[in-house]
Amino acid sequence: MALAAHCQRRAGAGRPAASSPRPLPAVAPRPVVLAAAAAAAAAPAAPSSSSVPASKLIDGKGIADTIRSEIAAEVAAMKAETGLTPGLAVVLVGARKDSETYVRSKKKACAEVGFDSFGTDLPADVSEEELLKHISEKRILDAISIDKDVDGFHPLNIGCLAMRGRDPLFVPCTPKGCIELLERLHVPIAGRKACVIGRSNIVGMPAALLLQRRDATVTMVHSKTPDAARICAEADIVIAACGVTEMVKGEWIKPGAVVIDVGINAKDDPTAKKGYRLVGDVDFEAAGARASLITPVPGGVGPMTIAMLLQNTLESARRAAQGIKAPAH
Amino acid sequence: MALAAHCQRRAGAGRPAASSPRPLPAVAPRPVVLAAAAAAAAAPAAPSSSSVPASKLIDGKGIADTIRSEIAAEVAAMKAETGLTPGLAVVLVGARKDSETYVRSKKKACAEVGFDSFGTDLPADVSEEELLKHISEKRILDAISIDKDVDGFHPLNIGCLAMRGRDPLFVPCTPKGCIELLERLHVPIAGRKACVIGRSNIVGMPAALLLQRRDATVTMVHSKTPDAARICAEADIVIAACGVTEMVKGEWIKPGAVVIDVGINAKDDPTAKKGYRLVGDVDFEAAGARASLITPVPGGVGPMTIAMLLQNTLESARRAAQGIKAPAH
CATH class of the missing domain: 3.40.50.720 (NAD(P)-binding Rossmann-like Domain)
Known part of the structure; x- marks a missing residue:
């Protein structure tokens, strides 16, 4: 489970904290230098000895790299403007190798784009009571807060995805x-x-x-x-x-x-x-x-998948910085 | 907009009110005498001079009548057991003839199955502020309470409808x-x-x-x-x-x-x-x-449609009587 835990205040950053009554400036999406050309030029990772021509391959890795570059640029701008850093918290229950690998990738990806990341690892047989003990009340509230549901799995998000005229907070x-x-x-x-x-x-x-x-x-x-x-x-x-x-x-x-x-x-x-x-x-x-x-x-x-998780996390941080909490859905 | 406004306490009814700490007995769905046979025997309302044989017609009116009989029997049992009466509140904005007809049908249907019904009519050009003035805070809270969303239009209900392993409170x-x-x-x-x-x-x-x-x-x-x-x-x-x-x-x-x-x-x-x-x-x-x-x-x-609205309202009242508030979705 991943949840946004962003906008950690950095010492020495020049703007008031998010809790200050003074409104924070809006962080508008800005044009960034794309790595698209370079990514497109690189050969996509096709299975070896494939007869499928490279021209048919959708280069997910290259496109994801481009998106991560875009995100890194936006994070740098957000930090400079607001002193705030997006953050991602991951709660991992159990020790499945593939999950551990995925969480490691998430943390690495966070570091690369300039996010903070926070992890909590719990044994697979953790009881619900234990789970609640290990996580602070605030974190639990955060976990169920739709504003930080960067996985987009909350039924309210799914409902808004299904409905015309509504927009989910996260996809x-x-x-x-x-x-x-x-x-x-x-x-x-x-x-x-x-x-x-x-x-x-x-x-x-x-x-x-x-x-x-x-x-x-x-x-x-x-x-x-x-x-x-x-x-x-x-x-x-x-x-x-x-x-x-x-x-x-x-x-x-x-x-x-x-x-x-x-x-x-x-x-x-x-x-x-x-x-x-x-x-x-x-x-x-x-x-x-x-x-x-x-x-x-x-x-x-x-x-x-990870590129989109980073994008959702950035979006969540951006909304928090703008003081928008769960806009009308 | 229709919302459940049920469990109005009746003077002289023999059980404690819903607000009492003493738990109310569960109102279990009970077998009722169906009007199905009679309904099925009646000729469905086919368009006049139709060449479509009656055997192909789906008799929505007859089936709806059957369902309304089932609901009436359950309401009577609920009243006898708990002293509680399901209720439906309808907020009508504007004076569209078809909406007025629909609301009248709803009220009539409520009366027939033994529900209370409550109506609030507001002009079409009512401002949001005026709308809020005319309805008490409690009613507004009720209106947005997913427990009373008997229309089933809340995105949380739609999300649960879309997701496997979840069930909406109302469809x-x-x-x-x-x-x-x-x-x-x-x-x-x-x-x-x-x-x-x-x-x-x-x-x-x-x-x-x-x-x-x-x-x-x-x-x-x-x-x-x-x-x-x-x-x-x-x-x-x-x-x-x-x-x-x-x-x-x-x-x-x-x-x-x-x-x-x-x-x-x-x-x-x-x-x-x-x-x-x-x-x-x-x-x-x-x-x-x-x-x-x-x-x-x-x-x-x-x-x-109205039969299902009555069914949703009864279901909402039944949950309220059982003290179940927004069960896990």
């Missing part, structure tokens, strides 16, 4: 990253057919809502859909988030479709050093032969 | 009524294709979420969908809620599909007394020729 990071990839690559969404495979609360469902908000005609297929392949084969945009190794075959992909693969699965591979390699929910080679654009795994959606 | 009345019709007629939903036409916050979007929760594969089509007819023609279940007179033509309907028509539109008809008649968003005759079941307009979805 869940992974589906937000999928849409960001489409938008940065100028993939048209309005009026197109989209198929979202999988309906999880953290990826599939919010991805469908985001596509629908952008005027796509969205079908969400799931484990109870009898003819997912045929439905998927009509889609101009496919977001695969079912968590099943290479479930989406080549024939599921309409020629020219854009394929966003959210899956990260370990697949046995005796030729690989570790005995396995990472693959997505899409059969990359077969789908890549038909798609016009496709995300590789790794190096596609993965890097975007 | 919006019209889409809830659509699903209730399908379920009372034993129309299979899981594994079927559903097409929802229209994506309003109060009908289309929540209808899609409800179908999706029941494991249908749902496509929501809307004004930006280029080939709505073709998508609709693949659906086993069609919910039309686009607000366009008879937009859904016969060829949009897959033979054997079940068609729920939410629309109520006035259509010029010189043969009718008033010079118009009410029609839905579906071309009833043409669609009825292909569908296995279809709702007439009027007498289909319409009566279900």
